Amino acid sequence: MAAEVQSLQPLKLAAGPEAITADQRYWKGFRSQQLVPSPHSNPITHISFPPSPTNPLVTPPSDTFAVTSGSRVQIFSSKTRKLLKTITRFGYDDIAHSGEIRRDGRVLVAGGDSGAIQAFDTGSRAILKTWKEHKQPVWVTRWNPNDLTSIMSCSDDKTVRLWDLPSESSMTTFSGHQDYVRSGAFMPGQSSNLIVSGSYDQTVRLWDSRAPKRAVMTFKHAAAIESVLPMPSGTQVLASADNQISVLDLVAGKPLHLIKNHQKTVTSLCLANNGTRLVSGGLDGHVKVFETSAWNVVAGFKYPSPVLSLSVVGAGASREDRHLAVGMQSGLLSVRTRLSGEQKAAAREKEKEMQALVAGTIEEYDRKKAKKLRQGDKKALRGRDFTGEGADIVIDGNARGNIRNQSKWESALRNGKYALAVDMVLGATKFYNPNMLTLLTALRHRSAMRTAFKGRDETSLQPILRWVIKYIGHPRYIKLTSDVAMLLLDLYSEQAMDSPEIDDLLNQLHRKVRHCSELAQAAYSTQASAEQHLAMHSQGSLRLQTMLRDEEHVDVGETPTRLKQAVSDERNFTQETEVLALWKLQKAWSLV
Template structure:
């Protein structure tokens, strides 16, 4: 059932509290954050947890693994505390991975060395130095206790067997660094996948290593690849896009474009029904894996390099959200128990009703019980429900044939994803609340940059003037700052070529300087008052 097209909601100042969908409530229930700083001051490049064995054994490991600097750290899934540290590396360590039985750990490093460690004693069980360039990926075969793979900056993918001294197979075909890879799950575990900076994702068959069995072309260097549990669908991130690739059909099914900067890490959650992405824009976003719509989002204080949803128990329920950042901080948020199962059932029923086109009927039933509830599709998937977090849902072919006659021109352009046109129409209205509403909607859709790109001198002037006129107003200042930063990033090289634009930029600079001066005076006044307060009190 197609979603009803609604006008852009006008921003009201001050904004009233917004209700949250069960999906958002669920992800916001990961609380009691714990932060660990890397002792090496390096970024957290990799987070992993042993996957349950596909050979019939349960996963007995109570650890998840963090790679930072020249250390591999093991944290307890029960206490969230650092339990063990392995430091026997000559240089920066990458991709620490525990075998599914939790007894052996493997990692590569900057020198190209691959080492396997006994987890209990931390003794080195095996060392391979066949590769001479950094090895960023090591992965265990999910069905074999001695088989593992590696991906290196020498543009090769290699298969290893723990008892042997040399690689079992070498796969050549990439033309640049290979920074991501893994085994396909299930019966396809003899198939390897790799993603390279040559902008390709390649599948390899261990039985025929001479050439890749399938190749997908991406739009930029591939940062991470991830296989869905079915083994027939791959996810690959490159720059700010995540491609959904169908192995059976040999083509891309969907392209997710909800981040503003490079998507550095991918992982699955909720038993494979949710995709979680982390980007260099500091955003973590959650997608349902049927229509690939954003269902939740959160913001972190630094670029995200790695993330993992840690599971626990026989049912493999989501337990922790662990995020590694470029500033060396590791954030661990834990799901509160108690109402977890009730909320999980509620959000699953809601998602099933949404995908089946029965969301209105579902909401009517919920409204009778709860008196007041969010109203359907818009409440769940419009970015404004994230209280400032970026989100954008573009569903092609889902527009109604009869457009609402009450819709304004900027509304029509917005819903047709003509973002630049929508902003220009709002500016032409010369009404500050309308412009603010459109800019806020663009920010929520992660489309603000797209609306400001590819402008000439004529179309750039109204936006600069609007920022100049409103940057000193408290309610408008945040959005003015954001669009100013984006415009400077896009057009800083071309400002000098237009005297009109240069004058507007200078005026904006002077206005900002005035505001900075007022802030400094306010701080001085505050300091003097704080000196007087103790004397008055005495």
């Protein structure tokens, strides 16, 4: 039996970069956004959720998170995203700050503009304790990760204090900052006796409760500190100052890296993916996700209002990322949620069903699931396993020359009507450029391109010239379009003056080629200038880093990656073969 005639395979262009990375796919999973307006449209200044307990068997994890806005702290369920309780027992003209839930979910602590710190029972909303030692607004309250009764606070009175829940007064006072203290945290793990604080005096200080008279370590910055965040290892601290985030090494006592991806002040920092991703929010309305090895941006979100607070809320005993909660200046709370457990289970079950369908074991899968087949499915499966009674089974192929789903231009190409095939593709009601590329590639392989283009009149030549003018500068098509243009100039250069339309199209082609050649030359010049600039910048940054380390500053230089990206984009058009083809075409035009 003769072999079937295969249909013409469409031309496949070079694959570009991957459309979406694994991190982008992960963070795009935070969907089904819920917008919750705050009462009286007060800005949302703080979002927090309790960490996982040290022993989940003794203390079950709390499935709640707290949102601080205006004179109230709202407690939401991390399972349903519904509002559970609202605590409003603050002064009439007081503003609440930094509502934090203890890891067992039973007690909430918050500061206020009056300088008071209050502890509330989350069940009854009763006030358990009130401290009034701070003389200025209290902006930060935190629970000790290893102690259920230890609390820290930071205030505009330039002090950091440690409290014990049963005591009536502070246990320790750290004095050393010269301006408002607006951020602070306990160090994680076994270093919970260490406290880090950030102040508007442009310093990040590390305190030891065993030696409270002076800071253990001080890092000077170039702007006021808005937020500090210890890393899970306990050896690094992140601090945001202005539109930059500095990575501070506590072991070496110096900055490691400076992140400069925001355009305005970075207001909030948090960790995700078990501490392997950093999430930051700023007044530019952007939320950016960084990987913590090289500190590159891997994902991002844009919000309509400046971001004041954010948190990646975990759920369950494993504290798997469930919600991305973002608080804005406009008073809106945005909560994006990943798939719940039931939805994930349904997706996994659907994937197993598809795998069984591909493997041909769908009946076995249905029997295991006790799935009842529909009547149409039964008819489709009837007789599928019938093998016949000793009779031969003959399978007839398609008749030679009769190809199914073959387009008209493909039939003309197979029959040697090359000019007609070109006219059919260009004259189609809905022009599809890959068909034209496939046809021209097939004509070039058959050495029939001259046959397809020769002997044309003014009317049939114009569509071809317009197509060449449109795509002559495209990097992916340059080799093919330049061959077509050279052939057209060879065939019709002498008759160009006889037709004003053809002459005008050739002039357009000349201008387009000249413009593309200038772009290629400019790209090479840009590459040389960029490489020289990068070399000079790297030498200057080394000198700057040495000087800053001597002064204990953290403004460490960063390689201008945007310039590298711009040069990389230009290189897509400046390959040697493309420039050579354009130069040949321009030279051919000069000979006309």
